[in-house]
Amino acid sequence: MGAVRIGVLVPLSRPGWLEAGQQLLGGMELAVREVNAAGGVDGRPVELLVRDTAADPARAAAAVTELAGLGVAALAGEYHSVVARAVAARADELGVPFLCSSAVLDALTARPTDRVARLSPAQSHGWRIYGDHLLAAGHRHLAVATQRGAYWESGTRILRAHLAAHGGSVLELGIDPAAVCDALAASDATAVLLLTGFPDPAVPLVRALRQDPRLAGLLIGAPAGQPEFTEWAALLGPAGAGVPFLRYLPERLSPLGARVADALHGQFGREPSFVAFEGWDTVTVLAAMLGSATTKWADVRVTGTRGPIRFEQVPGIGVWQWAWPPVQVADRDPADPDRFRILHTG
Structure with missing residues (x-):
């Protein structure tokens, strides 16, 4: 055979x-x-x-x-x-x-x-854990720089519903770096999440956000996991550190x-x-x-x-699902961007 x-x-x-x-x-x-x-x-x-x-x-x-x-x-x-x-x-x-x-x-x-x-x-499971991390860190008013697409739109809905249940809000922005910076400077958002493709437009957005003095102290997040990969560190260097993302370890x-x-x-x-x-x-x-x-x-x-x-049938999920893999929120350490820090688990 x-x-x-x-x-x-x-x-x-x-x-x-x-x-x-x-x-x-x-x-x-x-x-x-x-x-x-x-x-x-x-x-x-x-x-x-x-x-x-x-x-x-x-x-x-x-x-x-x-x-x-x-x-x-x-x-x-x-x-x-x-x-x-x-x-x-x-x-x-x-x-x-x-x-x-x-x-x-x-x-x-x-x-x-x-x-x-x-x-x-499932996205609803992992992204709620990400939302829990943001809430625990005091971020109730977020902005998302987001592209069109089922995945990004679903992520925005999950975050909006999760934060709304805790008195929070989500401001939806586009992906033009200058326009995003101006909108954030005029908002009460304490964090902006990049719901975008990689390397473009994620990398230009990070560079613009880091360079804008009006946005000092603003948290940048990337729940889809872009900072996990070495190309992120190679393209952004220290500017790519301190960006929380989801990974399944x-x-x-x-x-x-x-x-x-x-x-x-x-x-x-x-x-x-x-x-x-x-x-x-x-x-x-x-x-x-x-x-x-x-x-x-x-x-x-x-x-x-x-x-x-092992696989189960989870309500709302139409396929057999491992419920659930371990979930972390992690980032690259600003003191050593080649090292990951675990910020939250779920």
Whole structure:
């Protein structure tokens, strides 16, 4: 018998977040090497068929059709929520299991389905934890510099509802740096969140905000996780420190997590991001499911890098969900931008 093929969808070219795609794929590749070294799936090696989505939903949906035609046993991956939604819809239509590794948009599918599961937390879960951190730090009146798009619009709604329940407010702005600075200077916002793509327009916005003397002391936040990646630090230097973001790691890694972290460090030549752990966990889950007598997500029990993984049906979420991965709010330390500080956990 031939290899067990898993179709992988990841952003590996612009306008996708390249480092996220590379980290996600790197984690998957490490897990495949380990699974195959241990005998594969029922004696068959695992093989990844990788397709670059370039953050394009139509391109990703076409790749799903191609991969299904090649006979993949399952689909995995994707970082961008709107792309993962297109993948999930097409996978469901074609009857191919899809494990979403990193995308968080609550409405991953238009209707409930047993064919799709997700490792990353739903946006409503993680972003409420982010809102809790802001409230605990005394920020009740926020501004968001935001682009159009389902993911950013959903994030704004989540934050607005969460802060309103605590007497807070959210001012919605555009992405022109000069206009954003002027609006913030005239507002009562104590924090501005960047709900934008990376590197543009996030990087020009940070530079403008840091350079405006009227905004000294204003907190800049990026819940979508842009500061996690080395490109953020390379482009912004010290200006990119002190920007809280969400990442999905425990406060302390287990022995398994630490071993995988060491292996990923050797593979990347630097500390892995949480996205690489999502990649490793994804392949490990699929290998366990494809090697069992059942293909039901509810029957999966796996020890992942960030804790025990099992899937549940969560109210309001139409796919099988790991509820929940560990969540941190972290930032880059202003005293050492290469070091991360954990500010809040949930």
